[in-house]
Amino acid sequence: MLELFADGAEHRLDPFAAPLEGLNALREHWNRVAAEQDDIEFDAERVWVSGRTVLASWHVAITRRATAERVRIRAFSTMELDDRGRVRRMRDWPVEQVVGIDSSYKPHAEAGE
Numbered sequence: 001m002l003e004l005f006a007d008g009a010e011h012r013l014d015p016f017a018a019p020l021e022g023l024n025a026l027r028e029h030w031n032r033v034a035a036e037q038d039d040i041e042f043d044a045e046r047v048w049v050s051g052r053t054v055l056a057s058w059h060v061a062i063t064r065r066a067t068a069e070r071v072r073i074r075a076f077s078t079m080e081l082d083d084r085g086r087v088r089r090m091r092d093w094p095v096e097q098v099v100g101i102d103s104s105y106k107p108h109a110e111a112g113e
């Protein structure tokens with residue numbers, strides 16, 4: 001996944017949050033996401049490309065490992081690409097809602113518990 005991003009990439013996960021800056025911050029974020037989520041269903045509904053700008057409307061459903069909550073997220077993302085086609089700036093506008101508990105899923109204990 002990190003190969004999609006330029007070395008000094010910036011990713012704003014929420015329009016009101018400070019951006020993640022650089023590959024180390026992105027790696028830390030995606031490692032945390034992978035550790036906290038399971039049963040991921042992702043769909044890119046629409047993707048538009050104009051020059052070096054990519055716009056995407058997408059949704060995902062996940063199960064939170066710690067609680068077995070089933071969560072749906074709908075979002076819109078913008079990506080600005082560098083000369084090599086890698087993302088140099090990405091911004092997301094997510095909306096999240098807990099839609100229930102996955103009764104077939106056994107929550108995982110957090111490390112150290």
